[in-house]
Amino acid sequence: MSTLPNSLKNISLFLERLPGIGEKTANRLTFFLLNLSEEDLKEFAENVATLKSKTKLCENCFNFTEKEICEICDNDERDHSIICVVETVLDLLSFEQGKIYNGVYHVLHGKIDPLNRVGPDDIKIGELIKRIKNQITDDGLRIKEIILATNPDMEGEATAVYIKNKLKTITDNELRITRLAYGLPMGANLEYADYMTLKKAIEGRNKF
Amino acid sequence: MSTLPNSLKNISLFLERLPGIGEKTANRLTFFLLNLSEEDLKEFAENVATLKSKTKLCENCFNFTEKEICEICDNDERDHSIICVVETVLDLLSFEQGKIYNGVYHVLHGKIDPLNRVGPDDIKIGELIKRIKNQITDDGLRIKEIILATNPDMEGEATAVYIKNKLKTITDNELRITRLAYGLPMGANLEYADYMTLKKAIEGRNKF
Numbered sequence: 176m177s178t179l180p181n182s183l184k185n186i187s188l189f190l191e192r193l194p195g196i197g198e199k200t201a202n203r204l205t206f207f208l209l210n211l212s213e214e215d216l217k218e219f220a221e222n223v224a225t226l227k228s229k230t231k232l233c234e235n236c237f238n239f240t241e242k243e244i245c246e247i248c249d250n251d252e253r254d255h256s257i258i259c260v261v262e263t264v265l266d267l268l269s270f271e272q273g274k275i276y277n278g279v280y281h282v283l284h285g286k287i288d289p290l291n292r293v294g295p296d297d298i299k300i301g302e303l304i305k306r307i308k309n310q311i312t313d314d315g316l317r318i319k320e321i322i323l324a325t326n327p328d329m330e331g332e333a334t335a336v337y338i339k340n341k342l343k344t345i346t347d348n349e350l351r352i353t354r355l356a357y358g359l360p361m362g363a364n365l366e367y368a369d370y371m372t373l374k375k376a377i378e379g380r381n382k383f
Numbered sequence: 384m385s386t387l388p389n390s391l392k393n394i395s396l397f398l399e400r401l402p403g404i405g406e407k408t409a410n411r412l413t414f415f416l417l418n419l420s421e422e423d424l425k426e427f428a429e430n431v432a433t434l435k436s437k438t439k440l441c442e443n444c445f446n447f448t449e450k451e452i453c454e455i456c457d458n459d460e461r462d463h464s465i466i467c468v469v470e471t472v473l474d475l476l477s478f479e480q481g482k483i484y485n486g487v488y489h490v491l492h493g494k495i496d497p498l499n500r501v502g503p504d505d506i507k508i509g510e511l512i513k514r515i516k517n518q519i520t521d522d523g524l525r526i527k528e529i530i531l532a533t534n535p536d537m538e539g540e541a542t543a544v545y546i547k548n549k550l551k552t553i554t555d556n557e558l559r560i561t562r563l564a565y566g567l568p569m570g571a572n573l574e575y576a577d578y579m580t581l582k583k584a585i586e587g588r589n590k591f
Contacts, residue, residue, distance in 0.1 A: 219428075
């Protein structure tokens with residue numbers, strides 16, 4: 176790195192801080208930037224500089240937004256009686272990309288992870304409980320279903336169980352709480368499937 | 384992508400243009416940027432905005448520099464009588480990282496590649512010839528050796544052959560022209576070596 180001029184080195188060192196980018200990739204990306212137009216670089220620079228001040232969390236579901244309420248929560252065509260609880264906005268985007276879900280979301284911004292000192296109060300669980308409590312009217316609960324779409328790993332499972340127990344205490348079991356199906360991914364090869372996935376696939380087998 | 388606010392989407396779309404970065408990675412990187420400090424982002428933005436105006440090519444070897452002459456060409460402790468000809472500055476950095484070479488460089492900024500319409504005049508071959516011609520004094524040539532360190536692929540080989548022929552016409556064979564050794568990479572496994580590499584390894588075998 177000693178032979179790179181500062182104009183390049185500073186950018187390369189910054190890019191190296193990003194996840195999954197090592198020194199060589201950072202250099203390659205920096206050199207690529209050098210080939211882009213001055214105009215594009217200035218526009219990108221402006222966007223990066225204003226990123227934090229412009230981006231807020233939706234007051235309702237904690238998705239990213241530039242307004243108070245995100246596009247999804249603000250959309251009347253979506254089913255506001257189903258809430259899909261996800262760990263991150265990236266997970267939300269995965270659902271959105273497939274256009275397979277028309278309800279709304281709640282982004283936890285993390286999962287319960289005692290080893291990394293993340294407790295229930297460090298993520299948006301309290302906000303979820305409050306959000307659901309606010310939907311309890313005299314006619315009953317206006318929310319029909321909560322899909323706990325945390326990841327199928329240890330921390331994700333623990334987070335789902337924790338939320339399920341919390342929800343049961345406030346909603347008198349009238350709320351449908353679901354979890355995503357586990358099983359073989361589409362296009363998978365049985366030979367290479369791990370036994371935990373196979374176990375879930377057998378347990379959850381359906382009539383054909 | 385439709386649910387990302389513009390503040391994030393613009394950055395993500397820009398990052399997607401970079402080599403090796405797809406939509407998911409671009410999103411992940413953008414979200415990571417959101418976690419960095421406002422100060423760091425502004426500094427990075429400033430560096431990106433001024434990148435092109437600050438970065439020049441060394442007038443001698445075409446390495447990147449902020450001055451007229453790069454650090455390497457400006458270093459008296461290096462051996463200026465050996466020039467290592469490389470395709471890109473990234474290749475130069477690979478040599479520099481290992482601190483295995485104390486001569487100077489000449490960066491071609493490409494290779495002869497007819498399929499992609501890159502001819503000898505599109506890369507810094509003319510500049511290399513001129514640079515060497517300028518070193519022909521009454522006492523003979525002040526350059527002892529040219530290492531043709533283009534890549535061991537078809538275009539890199541063709542570029543090396545082209546340069547070798549050009550150099551021979553101007554230096555009356557008093558210049559030593561070399562090429563990097565080919566063979567098995569260190570730590571390689573014979574079982575997995577491709578036959579072209581094995582062929583080179585046998586042809587270039589040394590007394591042990």
